[in-house]
Structures are given as C-alpha cells and as structure tokens.
Amino acid sequence: MNLFKEQGVKDYAGAASQIPVIDFGPYFAAETGALERLAAELGDACENIGFFYALGRSLDAPANRTKSATSHP
Numbered sequence: 001m002n003l004f005k006e007q008g009v010k011d012y013a014g015a016a017s018q019i020p021v022i023d024f025g026p027y028f029a030a031e032t033g034a035l036e037r038l039a040a041e042l043g044d045a046c047e048n049i050g051f052f053y054a055l056g057r058s059l060d061a062p063a064n065r066t067k068s069a070t071s072h073p
Contacts, residue, residue: 020045025056 008037009015026034047069 021053023055
C-alpha cells in the first residue's frame with residue numbers, strides 16, 4: 001500500500017487554484033481598513049487552507065536593503 005498514491009493530490013492544477021491570493025498592497029499603501037481586511041484574509045487562509053500566495057509585496061522594501069547591507073562580498 002502506497003499512502004501517497006492513494007491519498008495524494010490527483011489534480012494539481014485544481015488544488016493550486018484553491019490556494020487564496022492575498023493582496024498586501026492596500027496595507028502597504030496605508031489604506032483605511034486595510035489591516036483589518038488583511039488580518040481576516042490571512043486568518044481564514046491559515047486556518048482553513050494552510051497556504052496563501054502573497055501579492056503586492058515589494059522586494060524594494062527595507063528588508064531587502066538590510067540584506068544587501070549585511071551581505072558579504
């Protein structure tokens with residue numbers, strides 16, 4: 001008996017389409033109510049799905065600059 005073959009995902013595209021896409025853009029743009037909406041979406045995704053795609057998150061954020069400032073040549 002191979003548990004992964006029996007219980008594993010059969011339709012990968014279908015499974016991937018069920019993963020929510022959460023837009024962080026409004027939060028980073030400081031839109032009114034964005035934090036509350038983002039928290040609700042993240043809570044639902046984490047509690048009910050277990051995964052989410054993050055949209056609207058810029059790699060030019062301070063965390064990226066910190067990485068480049070601490071990188072060794």
